[in-house]
Amino acid sequence: MFTDLQRNFSNALLDPDHVVPSGVTARTAAATERFAIYRNNVIVGLVGALRSRFPAVEKIVGVDYFAAVARVFVSGHPPRSPVLLEYGDDFAAFLERFEPAREIPYLPDVARIESARVRAYHAADDTACDASGLVSVAPDRLPATRLILRDAVAVVRSVHPVVTIWAMNSGERPVEEIVNWAGECALIVRPGRDVVVRQIDGGAASFIAALRRGESLGVAVESALADDTDFNTTQAVADLFAHHLVASIETDTAGSIQ
Amino acid sequence: MTGLPRAAGATFKTEHFSDIRAARQPVGFFEVHAENYMGAGGSAHAELASLRDDYALSIHGVGLSIGSAGPLDREHLARVKALCARHEPDSFSEHLAWSTHDSAYFNDLLPLPYTEETLARVIAHVDEVQTALGRRMLLENPATYVVFAESDIPETVFLEEIARRTGCGLLLDVNNVFVSAVNHQTDARAYLSAFPLERVGEIHLAGHDEAEDANGDKVLIDAHGSPVSDPVWTLYTEVIARTGPVPTLVEWDNDVPSWEVLKREARLAQAVLDAAERKAA
Numbered sequence: 092m093f094t095d096l097q098r099n100f101s102n103a104l105l106d107p108d109h110v111v112p113s114g115v116t117a118r119t120a121a122a123t124e125r126f127a128i129y130r131n132n133v134i135v136g137l138v139g140a141l142r143s144r145f146p147a148v149e150k151i152v153g154v155d156y157f158a159a160v161a162r163v164f165v166s167g168h169p170p171r172s173p174v175l176l177e178y179g180d181d182f183a184a185f186l187e188r189f190e191p192a193r194e195i196p197y198l199p200d201v202a203r204i205e206s207a208r209v210r211a212y213h214a215a216d217d218t219a220c221d222a223s224g225l226v227s228v229a230p231d232r233l234p235a236t237r238l239i240l241r242d243a244v245a246v247v248r249s250v251h252p253v254v255t256i257w258a259m260n261s262g263e264r265p266v267e268e269i270v271n272w273a274g275e276c277a278l279i280v281r282p283g284r285d286v287v288v289r290q291i292d293g294g295a296a297s298f299i300a301a302l303r304r305g306e307s308l309g310v311a312v313e314s315a316l317a318d319d320t321d322f323n324t325t326q327a328v329a330d331l332f333a334h335h336l337v338a339s340i341e342t343d344t345a346g347s348i349q
Numbered sequence: 350m351t352g353l354p355r356a357a358g359a360t361f362k363t364e365h366f367s368d369i370r371a372a373r374q375p376v377g378f379f380e381v382h383a384e385n386y387m388g389a390g391g392s393a394h395a396e397l398a399s400l401r402d403d404y405a406l407s408i409h410g411v412g413l414s415i416g417s418a419g420p421l422d423r424e425h426l427a428r429v430k431a432l433c434a435r436h437e438p439d440s441f442s443e444h445l446a447w448s449t450h451d452s453a454y455f456n457d458l459l460p461l462p463y464t465e466e467t468l469a470r471v472i473a474h475v476d477e478v479q480t481a482l483g484r485r486m487l488l489e490n491p492a493t494y495v496v497f498a499e500s501d502i503p504e505t506v507f508l509e510e511i512a513r514r515t516g517c518g519l520l521l522d523v524n525n526v527f528v529s530a531v532n533h534q535t536d537a538r539a540y541l542s543a544f545p546l547e548r549v550g551e552i553h554l555a556g557h558d559e560a561e562d563a564n565g566d567k568v569l570i571d572a573h574g575s576p577v578s579d580p581v582w583t584l585y586t587e588v589i590a591r592t593g594p595v596p597t598l599v600e601w602d603n604d605v606p607s608w609e610v611l612k613r614e615a616r617l618a619q620a621v622l623d624a625a626e627r628k629a630a
Contacts, residue, residue: 092466092499093418093462093464093467093470096418096462097417097418097419097447097450100450100459101450101453101455104455113498114462114499115495115498116495116496116497117495118496118533118534119532119533119534119564119566120562120564120566120568121563122495124562124563125495125532125562125568126494126495128494128568128570129457129459129494129495132457132570133455133456133457136457137455140456169455170453170454170456171452171453172424172425172454173384173411173412173413173422173425173448173449173454173456174384174387174412174425175385176384176385176387176388211391212391212392212393213389213391214389214390216389216390216391216394216395242389281391284395
């Protein structure tokens with residue numbers, strides 16, 4: 092009975108056409124009117140969680156449009172966990188499929204940057220290792236070696252100038268006309284306490300994205316070369332360490348170094 | 350009853366961190382929502398650890414869904430346990446409410462009927478939480494907008510039974526008492542007379558929003574986005590006159606003002622506690 096009541100209550104929360112569960116009453120007002128307060132709290136609260144996670148998306152589409160889109164998302168995708176820091180991980184994918192938002196084709200990629208920024212903000216407090224562990228690896232074993240990236244590191248690749256668009260809508264740079272409309276890739280990192288979004292080229296983005304997926308150095312290099320025939324492996328590896336992105340090095344046989 | 354000092358505390362909001370750290374603040378403790386600190390690392394935990402060095406800490410959960418008809422989310426309970434192990438709060442509290450059904454989380458504190466069936470369920474959940482955490486918890490009275498036809502136990506009796514049978518303490522939210530009383534046209538003072546004050550380990554104060562329903566009756570929303578209202582201050586003063594000083598939190602979660610404004614609210618609560626102390630002396 093208790094279970095049935097909560098099921099009915101839950102169904103009615105996200106669906107305004109669903110009748111108010113029987114047994115829910117109010118002493119002074121109509122039960123529907125009072126039940127609407129819970130409906131509103133749930134929707135407004137979850138829309139608010141998305142607003143705080145996707146401020147640049149909201150800036151681009153405007154407060155009202157964002158609220159309308161977020162309401163649709165919330166009704167169909169309520170959080171699966173009480174940890175709302177993670178809520179909206181699938182908002183970018185939703186925007187991609189959401190017909191009315193298609194006229195702003197770069198919106199999902201801006202959302203991907205914002206998603207990654209929040210994940211990076213809450214990522215583990217790991218430390219970077221230096222490149223010395225690579226020196227002892229025999230050259231023929233380098234391709235099978237894995238560079239384990241720090242928890243915060245993420246890459247967003249886009250056919251739109253998404254780093255510029257994100258920066259203009261986050262107060263990082265002035266809003267002006269984008270003359271050279273070309274694809275951009277974003278690297279999201281957290282060197283200390285603050286999350287940083289940097290533009291990187293396509294080869295580096297493919298390389299880091301492959302490492303992030305857990306691929307070996309050899310596979311990551313192939314992936315980068317497929318994207319950019321001029322990809323410079325030595326430089327790319329040096330950059331990873333120079334920017335403190337690597338947490339540890341795993342060779343193909345032994346465990347991790349450092 | 351808890352390790353919290355019998356003083357006024359304030360909600361901790363990350364935007365206040367540098368103002369709070371600039372000087373010793375006239376508050377006895379800070380309180381945070383557990384679920385905002387469930388990332389692996391970063392600034393959130395660093396700030397909490399820093400505050401913890403100088404102030405008592407209360408961790409207040411909003412996601413355990415203790416009033417669920419179904420089983421507790423064990424994964425979430427494990428997160429709460431890890432958080433308590435990491436920051437060693439002086440108090441952990443949760444709500445007499447539910448927020449999750451079939452793994453959908455509604456991010457709101459939803460009401461439940463008060464019957465023998467629901468009482469048994471809540472008692473089992475509170476037992477499970479206290480066993481998992483290895484500590485006594487406080488359970489908070491809710492603000493509600495509806496009632497249930499099947500409820501046959503008064504809320505005060507329901508809470509007292511839970512406390513008596515699980516050994517948990519109670520968190521008395523005076524704003525919630527006022528909000529529910531106005532919404533259901535009942536008497537807040539009668540509720541507080543019946544409330545088992547000897548089991549109260551912490552008091553919450555907060556602001557509410559005011560609206561009118563279709564009949565022209567006043568309806569209050571527990572919004573945590575404004576100063577504590579005058580009638581709530583009056584009820585609080587009456588409660589403290591009966592209990593003596595109790596750890597008291599001023600909550601502010603939406604439309605967060607400057608630290609100065611929140612601090613002023615905490616000082617008002619401290620003045621009430623100081624007056625009770627003087628009277629007792």
